[in-house]
Structures are given as C-alpha cells and as structure tokens.
Amino acid sequence: MSLVNCKGLSKSYGDKKALSQVDITLNAGSPIALVGPNGAGKTTLFSLLCGYITPSSGEVSLLGHKPGSAELLGRIASLPQDASLDPNLDVLTQLTFFGTLQGYNRKNAQAEAIRVLNLVDLADSAKQKPRALSHGMAKRVAIAQALMGSPELVLLDEPTAGLDPANAKKIRELVKSLAGTTTFIISSHNLDELEKLCDQVLYLEHGQLRQSVSMAESQHDDYITLTMQGCESASLIEAVLKLADISSIEERQANQFLIKHNSAESYAIEISLLTLFKERNWQYKAILKGRTLEEKLFS
Structure with missing residues (x-):
C-alpha cells in the first residue's frame, strides 16, 4: 500500500x-x-x-x-x-x-x-x-x-x-x-x-x-561536481579537459565546476583529479558524485 x-x-x-x-x-x-x-x-x-x-x-x-x-x-x-x-x-x-x-x-x-x-x-x-x-x-x-x-x-x-x-x-x-x-x-x-x-x-x-x-x-550519473578552495578558472578548465574520459567542464558558480565524463568508473576520474591537484598544488573543497540538487532542478 x-x-x-x-x-x-x-x-x-x-x-x-x-x-x-x-x-x-x-x-x-x-x-x-x-x-x-x-x-x-x-x-x-x-x-x-x-x-x-x-x-x-x-x-x-x-x-x-x-x-x-x-x-x-x-x-x-x-x-x-x-x-x-x-x-x-x-x-x-x-x-x-x-x-x-x-x-x-x-x-x-x-x-x-x-x-x-x-x-x-x-x-x-x-x-x-x-x-x-x-x-x-x-x-x-x-x-x-x-x-x-x-x-x-x-x-x-x-x-x-x-x-x-x-x-x-x-x-x-x-x-x-x-x-x-x-x-x-x-x-x-x-x-x-x-x-x-x-x-x-x-x-x-x-x-x-x-x-x-x-x-x-543522481549520484550514479556521468557527472562530477567539483568545488575548489580557490583557483584560476581558465587554468583548471584547460588542465581538466586534458584528462582521459572528460567530455566537458563548466564553471557553474564561483569556484564550483560541473564535469561531464564518459568513464564507466567514476572513481578513476576522481583519482585523476586528485593527482592533478597534487601536481599543481591546487586545494579542493569537495568532489561530489553526480550533480547538486540545484543543478538537477534548474539546469
């Protein structure tokens, strides 16, 4: 019932x-x-x-x-x-x-x-x-x-x-x-x-x-929401686009980016991102599987 x-x-x-x-x-x-x-x-x-x-x-x-x-x-x-x-x-x-x-x-x-x-x-x-x-x-x-x-x-x-x-x-x-x-x-x-x-x-x-x-x-779709501590957006976007299985990346609001990927294993994308951040000495705040509720409702 x-x-x-x-x-x-x-x-x-x-x-x-x-x-x-x-x-x-x-x-x-x-x-x-x-x-x-x-x-x-x-x-x-x-x-x-x-x-x-x-x-x-x-x-x-x-x-x-x-x-x-x-x-x-x-x-x-x-x-x-x-x-x-x-x-x-x-x-x-x-x-x-x-x-x-x-x-x-x-x-x-x-x-x-x-x-x-x-x-x-x-x-x-x-x-x-x-x-x-x-x-x-x-x-x-x-x-x-x-x-x-x-x-x-x-x-x-x-x-x-x-x-x-x-x-x-x-x-x-x-x-x-x-x-x-x-x-x-x-x-x-x-x-x-x-x-x-x-x-x-x-x-x-x-x-x-x-x-x-x-x-x-939403946690299992082909998106990742990335929030940075602070970074130069153009440099981040350029670097992320060079990673394997990345389809697109957009800055949706200040220091928050929506990444679309075509990897069957999202954790592989997360590992690539963390490796990139270590190499560039970039600080991130959160890596979220899928899109935020706001993004799901209003994109």
Missing part, C-alpha cells in the same frame, strides 16, 4: 488554480522533499494531505484512507510553518492536552509528552512557558507535538526557517534518527539542507508537478 497517492489532484480558489492535475505516489522510507517557488502550491498540497481542505477534483489518499478520516488519527501529523504555542500554558501541559486529543488518558498523554520532549532534547524545559523559550527551542517543541503518538507520516513546512545553525542541526539529526520508523515530507527553500536529508525531491511550479528527482540516482 502506498503511503501517499494523488491522482489528478486539483484545487482552485475561484478562477485561480493552486494545484492542477498532480499525480504522486509516495512510499514509506527516507525523507521526501517538496520544493518550489512561493505560490507553487506546496502549502495547498500539504493542506489537502492533512484534510484541512478538500480537492476541487481528483483523488487523494494516505495509507489507503481519505485525508482527515478517523482511521488516520495518530498516524499522520503536520507542522505548519507558522505554528505557535499557547503563551499561557507550560510546555508539558500543552503537549499533554494534545495527547488527550489523540485518545490517550491523561497519565499516558503526559508520559508521551515527556517521551517526545526527550526526543528533541527539551525535557528540562517541560515546565517552562513558551515566552521563556528561544525561537529555536519553541520550534523543537512544536516538532515534538507533531511526533506524539509515533505517526507514520509527518509533514514539516519549513522546519528550520529562521533557526540558528545549532538548532537547525538538531532538527536535521532528529529527522535522520527517526527516518526508519517515520516518513517525513519536508517543504523548504533550503536546497543544501534537503540534499543532505532527502532521497526524493518533488518540484512544484504553478500548481503542477514539474519534476520528481531521485538523489540516489
């Missing part, structure tokens, strides 16, 4: 089409990225999956059930980007209340609240009110709320937006640690972050699904 299945999914607001004929089949597993420009339809898609709104046409199901149905209670969770906590109640009280809404008795709801606070490393803040928390801590509490009941699918809308690097790192590590039991669909503009977290990337534009990119497949 598919985790998410959308067929011809469309949503209109008057004359404006927010989504148009979207077909998606997603299976449980590694985190999935949802990207696209503002107004692309990402929030509308999330709202349809959660059952907050109904489609204008088409079909959508999660774990074989209609969004918002009683059969999905506790199995699906979401965290809107602008989710906020009640400023008048301490963290533990709020999470315990949400647990009771899922059907837990008060004792078990409180135990579940403490469990998820431990997941986000905030058990020591259980008795604090939201005003006493930093922005990053409040975001982690909101994520803890979404994790109550160990849902099978969690939708996260911009989970690290506006966070300092330390808190963003904690959230990435949390998603990675739970990926074996919970599937995350993450909407974000941070392509570098999504590239580290996700195996599949869905790209929406003007309400239509334009691309579905597999990051695992």
Whole structure:
C-alpha cells in the first residue's frame, strides 16, 4: 500500500488554480522533499494531505484512507510553518492536552509528552512557558507535538526557517534518527539542507508537478561536481579537459565546476583529479558524485 497517492489532484480558489492535475505516489522510507517557488502550491498540497481542505477534483489518499478520516488519527501529523504555542500554558501541559486529543488518558498523554520532549532534547524545559523559550527551542517543541503518538507520516513546512545553525542541526539529526520508523515530507527553500536529508525531491511550479528527482540516482550519473578552495578558472578548465574520459567542464558558480565524463568508473576520474591537484598544488573543497540538487532542478 502506498503511503501517499494523488491522482489528478486539483484545487482552485475561484478562477485561480493552486494545484492542477498532480499525480504522486509516495512510499514509506527516507525523507521526501517538496520544493518550489512561493505560490507553487506546496502549502495547498500539504493542506489537502492533512484534510484541512478538500480537492476541487481528483483523488487523494494516505495509507489507503481519505485525508482527515478517523482511521488516520495518530498516524499522520503536520507542522505548519507558522505554528505557535499557547503563551499561557507550560510546555508539558500543552503537549499533554494534545495527547488527550489523540485518545490517550491523561497519565499516558503526559508520559508521551515527556517521551517526545526527550526526543528533541527539551525535557528540562517541560515546565517552562513558551515566552521563556528561544525561537529555536519553541520550534523543537512544536516538532515534538507533531511526533506524539509515533505517526507514520509527518509533514514539516519549513522546519528550520529562521533557526540558528545549532538548532537547525538538531532538527536535521532528529529527522535522520527517526527516518526508519517515520516518513517525513519536508517543504523548504533550503536546497543544501534537503540534499543532505532527502532521497526524493518533488518540484512544484504553478500548481503542477514539474519534476520528481531521485538523489540516489543522481549520484550514479556521468557527472562530477567539483568545488575548489580557490583557483584560476581558465587554468583548471584547460588542465581538466586534458584528462582521459572528460567530455566537458563548466564553471557553474564561483569556484564550483560541473564535469561531464564518459568513464564507466567514476572513481578513476576522481583519482585523476586528485593527482592533478597534487601536481599543481591546487586545494579542493569537495568532489561530489553526480550533480547538486540545484543543478538537477534548474539546469
């Protein structure tokens, strides 16, 4: 059974089409990225999956059930980007209340609240009110709320937006640690972050699904992305083009180059590059198999 299945999914607001004929089949597993420009339809898609709104046409199901149905209670969770906590109640009280809404008795709801606070490393803040928390801590509490009941699918809308690097790192590590039991669909503009977290990337534009990119497949194509510490671009390009099995090299941005090769063994190209760098005393920052997510989506 598919985790998410959308067929011809469309949503209109008057004359404006927010989504148009979207077909998606997603299976449980590694985190999935949802990207696209503002107004692309990402929030509308999330709202349809959660059952907050109904489609204008088409079909959508999660774990074989209609969004918002009683059969999905506790199995699906979401965290809107602008989710906020009640400023008048301490963290533990709020999470315990949400647990009771899922059907837990008060004792078990409180135990579940403490469990998820431990997941986000905030058990020591259980008795604090939201005003006493930093922005990053409040975001982690909101994520803890979404994790109550160990849902099978969690939708996260911009989970690290506006966070300092330390808190963003904690959230990435949390998603990675739970990926074996919970599937995350993450909407974000941070392509570098999504590239580290996700195996599949869905790209929406003007309400239509334009691309579905597999990051695992991209690591096995005939490209290498090379990032240098700093070098004279013309000299590097000239030298790399002289190596065996190199088809082309282009500077895509400052000190970052996309190399196309025709070698059956990409590691042979990497060895040639490292040998060249040693001979020329050039310093590199990264050699990446395949193309970056940005390159895959927008080249």
